[in-house]
Amino acid sequence: MSKKQTTVIVGGGIIGASAAFFISRHPSFDPQNHEIVLIEAVAPACSASGKAGGLLSKTAFPQSLGPLSFELHAQLAKEFDGENLWGYRRLSTLSISGTDKPECSPVSLPEELGWLKPNIVESVDYIGGPEEFAQVHPFYLTNFMLDHLQKKGVLKVLNGKVTELLGNQDGECIGVTYIPNPNTSSSFVPSIVEGSANVHNVQKLINVQGPNSQNNIPNQSSYLNGGVSERIFADTVIVAAGPWTKRLISECPILGIKVPSITVKPTEPVGAYALFTDLNLGEFGRVSPEVYPRRDEIYICGESSDDPLPETADLITVDDRYAEAIYQYGSALSDRIGNGQINIKQACYLPVVDSPYTSGPFVGRSNVRNLMIATGHTCWGINNAPATGLLLAEILFEGRAHTVNARGLTPAAFFDSSKALTIIE
Known part of the structure; x- marks a missing residue:
């Protein structure tokens, strides 16, 4: 029996999960002849893919990915009951300006925005409606895709830290180390599909797999004490490790920007309106929290910080000062937030391209044979993940992308990945 064609994906965030998902759905994928192995250092969706707001936009950047990916999200939600399994819903977005200064002239708010304090809102501008915007809970979506593929028997998920990209004497990527x-089994994705759970009763999974919640204190990574390394040989390696991509490919111009956030259980439900704000709040000065109401909680994120990227995602720290400040921003906007309860305090790192030549993301072939890269999606990683996965699947099986215009995204055009290889005999 001939050896299966193996694709190794490095990174268990939504980009890696989408890559696995769409590779497995490509017409040329045959479980008898192909296998997918995904390696994740900490847990699926343990950084931005689990702790982002999950806003989707038909006009998301870049144009080559955003609109298509928005439609793919809608198709997946319809096919797999995304409304119940990962909180998919259409919504509207607004721009809110306000101040807590006494001279503020309150505006007349429509009934659906009655949960905002009228004496703080100076102006409300409509950005777009349900035909252009939607949302997901990215933690549940990422885990759904991985668990779904495992149940189908087309994906193996390993819990481990990739330390090397292996190459042969011809300079081709042939696998990873x-x-x-040692603290987990080889298969560690929680079961959250086919009615076994939904967005209302698996909040505890965040506390298990999201080490940055207020109920979990990050511990020193088990990898820092060393361990016995193993090699996996592959026909194709896809590095989708977000800002940690630079740890494997030093020439990749990626930065990790830390973004703190909280989720709040409001005293009463609020409408399906995402808010981009510009607030002048006394002691805090001018701040711009983003507010994303979900069906059973409100997600609020604040300004980024310059904390350096840790070795692994389980070492991301959560600063109570940031969390409290974000809560105060929300409380200034609404009593339903101010009188509500903080569910989770968390932080994540967004992968941001640091290059004068492109804003990214990088998706596609590197200049090393058999090595592909998908990173640098910034705040649009959740939105653009499905189109990214589709692009990678088409390149893998067809040699080029035809559904997605990959021009301007190809990693090989912007940096050299050859130095990342550890050459073995």
């Missing part, structure tokens, strides 16, 4: 995490 990784250190298995």
Whole structure:
């Protein structure tokens, strides 16, 4: 029996999960002849893919990915009951300006925005409606895709930290070296599909897999103490490790920008309106929190910080000062937030391209044969993940992308990945 064609994906965020998902759905994928192995250092969706707001936009940047990916989200939600399994819903977005200064002239708010304090809102501008905007809970979506593929028997998920990209004497990528995490089994994705759970009763999974919640204190990564490394050989390696991509490919111009956030259980439900704000709040000065109401909670994120990227995502720290400030921003906007309860305090790192030549993201072939890269999606990673996965699947099986215009995204055009290889005999 001939050896299966193996694709190794490095990174268990929504980009890696989407890559696995769309590769498995490509017409040329045959479980008898192909296998997908995904290696994740900490847990699926443990950074931005689990702790982002999950806003989707038909006009998301770049144009080559955003509109298509928005439609793919809608198709997936319809096919797999995304409304119940990962909180998919259409919504409207607004721009809110306000101040807590006494001279503020309150505006007349429509009934659906009655949960905002009228004496703080100076202006409300409509950005777009349900035909252009939607939302998901990215933690549940990422885990759904991985769990779904495992149940179908087309994906193997390993818990370990990839330390090397392996190359042969011809300069081709032939696999990876990784250190298995001794604290978990080889398959560690929670079961949250086919009615086994939904967005209302698996909040506890965040506390298990999201080490940055207020109920979990990050511990020193088990990998820092070393371990016995293993090699996996592959026909194709896809690095989708977000800002950690630079740890494997030093020439990749990626930065990790830390973004703190909280989720709040409001005293009463609020409408399906995402808010981009510009607030002048006394002691805090001018701040711009983003507010994303979900069906059973409100997600609020604040300004980024310059904390350096840790070795692994389980070492991301949560600063109570940031969390409290974000809560105060929300409380200034609404009593339903101010009198509500903080569910989770968390932080994540967004992968941001640091190059004078492109804003990214990088998706596609590197200049090393058999090595593909998908990173640098910034705040649009959740939105653009499905189109990214589709692009990678088409390149893998067809040699080029035809559904997605990959011009301007190809990693090989912007940096050299050859130095990342550890050459073996």
